[in-house]
Amino acid sequence: MYRTHTNGELRIENANQEVTLCGWVQRSKDLGGMAFVDLRDRYGITQLAFNNDVSTELCEQAKKLGREFVIQAKGIVTERSSKNKNIPTGEIEINVTELTVLKEAKLPPFTIEDETDGGEELRMQYRFLDLRRNPLKNNMILRHKMGLAARTYLDSLDFIEVETPYLIKSTPEGARDFVVPSRMNPGEFYALPQSPQTFKQLLMVSGYDRYYQIVKCFRDEDLRADRQPEFTQIDCEMAFVDQEDILNTFEGLIKKLFQELKGVSFSDDFPRMTYADAMERYGSDKPDIRFGMELNNLNALTQNKGFAIFDSAELVVGICAEGCASYSRKQMDKLTDWVRRPQIGAKGLVYVKCNEDGSFKSSVDKFYAQEDLKDWADKCGAKAGDLLLVLSGETNKVQGQMNDLRLHMGDQLELRDPNVFKPLWVMDFPLLEWDEDSERFHAMHHPFTSPKKEDFDKLDSAPGEVRANAYDLAINGVEVGGGSIRIHDKDIQSRMFDLLGFTKEEAEAQFGFLMNAFEYGAPPHGGLAFGFDRLCSLFGGQESIRDFIAFPKNNSGRDMMIDAPSRVDASQLKELSLGLKIEEKV
Numbered sequence: 356m357y358r359t360h361t362n363g364e365l366r367i368e369n370a371n372q373e374v375t376l377c378g379w380v381q382r383s384k385d386l387g388g389m390a391f392v393d394l395r396d397r398y399g400i401t402q403l404a405f406n407n408d409v410s411t412e413l414c415e416q417a418k419k420l421g422r423e424f425v426i427q428a429k430g431i432v433t434e435r436s437s438k439n440k441n442i443p444t445g446e447i448e449i450n451v452t453e454l455t456v457l458k459e460a461k462l463p464p465f466t467i468e469d470e471t472d473g474g475e476e477l478r479m480q481y482r483f484l485d486l487r488r489n490p491l492k493n494n495m496i497l498r499h500k501m502g503l504a505a506r507t508y509l510d511s512l513d514f515i516e517v518e519t520p521y522l523i524k525s526t527p528e529g530a531r532d533f534v535v536p537s538r539m540n541p542g543e544f545y546a547l548p549q550s551p552q553t554f555k556q557l558l559m560v561s562g563y564d565r566y567y568q569i570v571k572c573f574r575d576e577d578l579r580a581d582r583q584p585e586f587t588q589i590d591c592e593m594a595f596v597d598q599e600d601i602l603n604t605f606e607g608l609i610k611k612l613f614q615e616l617k618g619v620s621f622s623d624d625f626p627r628m629t630y631a632d633a634m635e636r637y638g639s640d641k642p643d644i645r646f647g648m649e650l651n652n653l654n655a656l657t658q659n660k661g662f663a664i665f666d667s668a669e670l671v672v673g674i675c676a677e678g679c680a681s682y683s684r685k686q687m688d689k690l691t692d693w694v695r696r697p698q699i700g701a702k703g704l705v706y707v708k709c710n711e712d713g714s715f716k717s718s719v720d721k722f723y724a725q726e727d728l729k730d731w732a733d734k735c736g737a738k739a740g741d742l743l744l745v746l747s748g749e750t751n752k753v754q755g756q757m758n759d760l761r762l763h764m765g766d767q768l769e770l771r772d773p774n775v776f777k778p779l780w781v782m783d784f785p786l787l788e789w790d791e792d793s794e795r796f797h798a799m800h801h802p803f804t805s806p807k808k809e810d811f812d813k814l815d816s817a818p819g820e821v822r823a824n825a826y827d828l829a830i831n832g833v834e835v836g837g838g839s840i841r842i843h844d845k846d847i848q849s850r851m852f853d854l855l856g857f858t859k860e861e862a863e864a865q866f867g868f869l870m871n872a873f874e875y876g877a878p879p880h881g882g883l884a885f886g887f888d889r890l891c892s893l894f895g896g897q898e899s900i901r902d903f904i905a906f907p908k909n910n911s912g913r914d915m916m917i918d919a920p921s922r923v924d925a926s927q928l929k930e931l932s933l934g935l936k937i938e939e940k941v
Contacts, residue, residue, distance in 0.1 A: 357427060363399025367446045369432045376401060376449065377457070379487065380424045381467070383417065390417040391448075394428065397492055402435070402448040403428050409450065416454055423460035423467065423484075429453040479915040482906055494903045497616065498891045502569055504615045505589050508608050514565040514591070519554035521547060521571070526865050531575035533584070541932035547573035550884060552801060553869050555592040556841055559880040560872045564594035569887060581833075581889060581900050584912050589890075591838075592882035598824060598840055602780060605836070605883050609778065609828065616894055619776060625828075627780040638672075638758030640784070643832030644777045646770035648674050648761050650754070651735045653745065662722040664703070668747035672757050675735040676764050679742035680708040687718075694746070694760055701756045707731055707743035762832065771831070773896050778830045783807070786823040787854060795856040800825050802851055802866075804839040805881075818854050824881070835890050838883030845873040 358377040365374065378396035392403040405417040420426065430451040439445030464481055465473025469489050478485040485491055506516070525532045525546035532546035548554075550572050558566045568590045575584060589608075593601060606625050613619040626644070633642050636649045653671045665671050682690075687706055694701040707717040707728050715728035723731075735743055744760060746753050765771045786806050787796040796818060798804060806814060810821040827837035842848045848870060852862040863870070891903035901907040908914055928934065 361398035362394050362396045362401040363443060365401060365432055365444055365447055365449075367434060370434055370447065372432045373429070374432055374449065375427065375429045376403075377427045378425070379460075379467075380420050380422055380426060382422065383420055385418050388414075390414050392417055392420060392426075392428075394426070395487075399444055400442055401444045402439075403430070403451050404433070404448045405451050405454075409452070413451060413454055417451070420456070421460060421462065423463055423487075424456060425458040425460065427455040427457055476909065476915060479907070479909060482916045486905065491902060494891065494895055495905060497895055498887075498903055500616055501612060501887070501891055501894065504612055505567075505569065505608060508611045509565075509567045509591070512565065512604065514567045515563065516568055517558060517563060517566050518568065519548070519551040519570070523548050523554075524865070533573045533575050536931040536933055538931050549574050550588065551590055552803060553866070555590060555882060556803065556843075556869065556880065557872055559592055559594040559841075559843075560875065560877045564878070564880075566593075566882075567591045578908070578910050578912060581892070581898065583888070583900060583904065584908055586900070587887040589836075589885040589887050590882075591884065592880060594878040594880040596879070596881060598782075598826065598881065601838065601840075601881050601883055602826060605828070605885075606778075606780075608885075609830075609835075612890070612894070613776065617776075621778070625778040625780055627782055629783045630781055630785065630822075631783070633781050634754055638754035638756075638761065639832070640781055641827065641829035641832055641834040642758075642779065642781075643762060643765065643771060643829075644779055645772060645775050645831060646765050648676065648764060648770075650674060650757055650761070653731060653734060656727065656730050656734060657723075657745075657747075660722055660727065662719055665747050668749075668753070670750040670753050671745065671747040672753055673731060673735050673743050673745040674757065674761055674764070675732075675737040676742045676744060676768065677738075678740050679764075679768075680710060680740050682706075682708075682742060690744075693763065694756065699756055699759050700752065701746050701760075702748070704760075705745040705747075707737075707745070709737050709739050709741045709743070711739045713739065776830055778828060780826055780828055782826045783822045784825045784827070785819070786810075786821040786825075787818055789819060793856075796854055798851075798855060799823060800837070800839055802855055803841050803848070803869075805842045805847070806851075814850055814854065826883075828883075828885075830893060833889060833893055834886070835893060836883055836885035838881065840879070840881035843873060843877040843879055845870050848873065 359375045362376055362378050376394055378394045381393040381395040381400055384391045388407045390405040393400050394403055405414040407414045428449060428451045430449040432447050433450050435446055435448045463484050464477060465471050467484060467487050471488060522535060522545040525534055525544060530549055532549065535545040535547065537543050537545060551568060551570055555566055570588055570590050571585055572588055573585050576582065578584065591605065593604065610621050613621065630640055633640050638650050650672050651674070653673050657665045657671045659666060691704040693699070694704050705718050707715055709715060709732050715725055715732065717723065717728055731743060737743055746757050746760065785799050786804065788799050790797050800823060805824045807822045807824050813821045823839060825839035827834050829835065842851060849862065888900035888903055892898065892900045895903060906914065906916065913919065
């Protein structure tokens with residue numbers, strides 16, 4: 356064997372043993388008559404010692420080793436005279452008696468250290484080097500452990516992992532599909548699955564009542580820090596269950612993951628909130644409930660007072676930032692500029708300072724008396740020394756803007772402790788949402804979500820008021836998973852397709868296989884999918900999912916390391932019966 360031990364394994368108890376180690380040169384030190392080399396592998400670092408008194412040749416050989424050389428070293432484990440308490444192997448070193456250079460290395464384009472000097476694009480181009488750094492290595496280990504813990508938990512509850520196809524039928528509903536041409540069927544295309552949705556429902560019809568899969572999914576959409584064109588889900592489905600069964604089962608999974616991977620225990624059930632309450636109180640369907648600063652509807656207290664901006668608004672909403680009445684004019688201007696940024700889109704910001712003497716100072720003093728401003732403060736639960744921040748406009752827009760402002764203030768006031776975790780089930784989403792551009796309803800989740808039974812009678816008369824039997828799990832303002840009870844009746848599924856504007860022919864062409872399956876004994880069923888990459892980044896205390904994916908894409912959907920996507924040879928296009936028409940960029 357090339358090695359007898361790893362570089363994170365040896366301790367003082369191994370003193371006087373002869374060992375052989377392999378790895379990469381992290382760094383080296385030339386002390387004249389002695390040389391020291393830190394040898395690294397994924398398990399840790401061990402110091403190698405070379406002494407002229409033992410071998411001048413070995414010592415000179417060690418001094419010529421460059422960063423990231425791959426070497427093999429044989430020697431005796433010895434207690435270090437100068438111990439390093441920062442690493443597990445810091446009490447020992449290896450007095451090297453034999454050294455072999457297995458492979459020399461070019462100088463890396465950035466330092467392979469925890470704190471590197473490489474920018475993100477450069478590190479993505481040399482991802483195989485970036486993955487040698489401890490932060491990335493620890494992220495990959497966390498990902499592995501999370502997958503293992505999830506599989507162990509689900510297996511204990513009789514779930515079985517079933518693989519579903521990656522080459523499927525394209526359906527235009529939802530995000531854009533990645534399409535794959537078929538050589539054997541000229542002019543026809545597969546799509547890569549956005550999720551295994553229809554297949555897991557078919558597995559329920561097939562009698563596999565507890566299914567899961569840690570599965571790749573694909574969506575051709577604009578990217579952000581928490582999105583990738585290919586991502587991973589913990590995808591689950593259950594038959595003969597209701598919503599309560601599903602919530603309890605997968606709440607148990609999240610509790611197990613927190614306990615095993617973070618040492619965090621949740622003794623109580625996760626709190627639950629309706630979608631309507633979440634939007635009204637937080638302006639978000641995935642609220643961060645680690646802190647208060649809830650939204651307050653101020654319509655009744657602010658309108659019909661002669662201030663045109665408020666009078667014409669669909670919603671006037673305020674939050675209370677505790678202890679912020681001392682904000683200077685410069686700070687308030689900076690906050691106003693922040694909400695006016697295109698990413699937020701607010702037209703302006705109104706403030707009220709609750710002074711220590713009981714008076715109020717506001718940017719709209721000339722429209723509102725002190726008594727009015729006191730009513731605002733009372734409504735928002737503000738006290739002396741607090742600051743009210745008020746936005747107005749169309750309900751949907753202003754709720755989103757106020758959510759952004761609330762989170763921004765939470766960061767400014769250090770209220771979003773990354774070591775505190777607050778899960779929340781959000782339930783009773785609208786079944787449908789109206790799209791102004793297409794002038795038709797779209798499914799808020801997907802077309803197979805069941806309406807709540809008590810709202811069935813509204814499907815024809817008031818479809819916009821129908822609630823879905825759907826639920827999301829949010830943790831610290833991040834949606835980590837969601838699902839629903841599914842439609843398992845052909846007639847109800849047909850009504851759903853009608854509401855979404857499908858013709859009978861379109862519904863049959865796209866989903867006839869599923870409708871047909873429902874006629875052969877479909878059990879009541881439902882499920883949930885967790886964003887595996889998002890869970891990893893949440894547990895790892897980072898916002899971006901990229902550092903928890905071994906080989907991610909950049910914001911343009913490119914793999915910088917292998918330079919993909921790329922052009923293909925004309926002969927390949929010919930085999931696929933394809934031609935390209937490239938529009939020149941102006």
